Amino acid sequence: MTITVPSAAAPPRRRQLIEQSWDRMRRQGIRPDRRVPSITADGADEARRGASELLSLVPMMNRHLGVLTDDEVLVFVLADEGGRVVHRESSGTLRDNADRLGFAVGAGWGERQVGTNAIGTALVSRQAVQIHAREHFLMNQYGWSCAAVPIRDPRTSGLMGVVDVSVAAEQAHPATLSLASLLAHAAHLELRERHRRDLDVLRQSSWAHPATSGGEWLVVDENGWIADAAVPGTLRRVRLPAEPTGGALLVPGVGDVEAIPVRGGWILRPEDGQAGQTAEIRLRLQTGEGGAAVLLESATARHRVELSSRHAQLLGLIMTSATGASARELSEQVYGSAEHAVAVRAEISRLRRLLGDLIVAGPYRLAPGVVGQVDVPLGAGTR
Secondary structure, X not given: OOOOOOOOOOOOOOOHHHHHHHHHHHHOOOOOOOOOOOOOHHHHHHHHHOOHHHHOOHHHHHHHHOOOOOOOOOEEEEEEOOOEEEEEEOOHHHHHHHHHHOOOOOOEOOHHHHOOOHHHHHHHHOOXXXXXXXXXXXXXXXXXXXXXXXXXXXXXXXXXXXXXEXXXXXXXXOHHHHHHHHHHHHHHHHHHHHHHHHHHHHHHHHOOOHHHOOOOOEEEEOOOEEEEEOOOOOOOEOOOXXXXXXXXXXXXXXXXXXXEEEOOEEEEEEHHXXXXXXXXXXXXXXXXXXXXXXXXXXXXOEEEEEEOHHHHHHHHHHHOXXXXXXXXXXXXXXXXXXXXXXXXXXXXXXXXXXHHHHEEOOOEEEOOOOXXXXXXXXXXXXX
């Protein structure tokens, strides 16, 4: 059964998600009558070339979609992390309408390009989004109802792209968002299974390496996920430097290691077998555009991580708190109000991606055994 929603009727009051997006459009000076630029064949080819891994998910998604794209029921689209369309499937009148709209491979469908829309707004909000008819900011999109869900890479935890399911507004149905969510979840499971297989291959290929013949060692992939280990503890992942090189490294949660490159990753051998060693961490606030940096030092290695001034401020407050700090407490110190606790948690999540297990939660504090030193006081005025 199809539930028909009149396309001409705007909701009595826009949802908060939509209102926030419309506010962004107004601030950016986007006009509701803006037109989408036409796409050349070269632009479409360039979009496909840069999205090989996303495109490799299409056959799996088509098994879930069945004949829906052939029967003029919907338009199925994949877009990259920047909102550029890299794949589209549809047929008949729907395909022709999408072509006239500029909803085609190579087109940019971020909010800055085409206003409030499911793809662009899902990328900004980092959540599943359904946008119907006049909730779109541009008038030429009023005839559509669209649902989009971000796809996250389980290896990096980063945003990989967006899956979008669009239908004519008069054929809108709440299940459209469920279908898009199903496709995004299936993509995540497929990527996770590929990663598991890659770790199996890495583990098997490292068995014959001389570095794993004795003593303590870890075999990790390029993102720090542990494929095999002969060390105490239950680590699943370590945080590698952004561009690791062979030789001496300082790895948070492990300590000083010798890093030996192998195909698909690294073998890490803790110095003197001291796995789990922690290291002193120092934070220095710089006056230039770089803002701040964390310097990790040990007896044999050092590792520097550049930080934004906001991350530096939060880390400084955590380091100088004797018993740790909650998100609400940090929000009060940074923003002057506890109302921004969600934003604080998001920023600390990004910070932990940079520093790994050096910061623990509940409340936020330095991990046991990590020594902190703040070289420059970080007050609430630091931005």
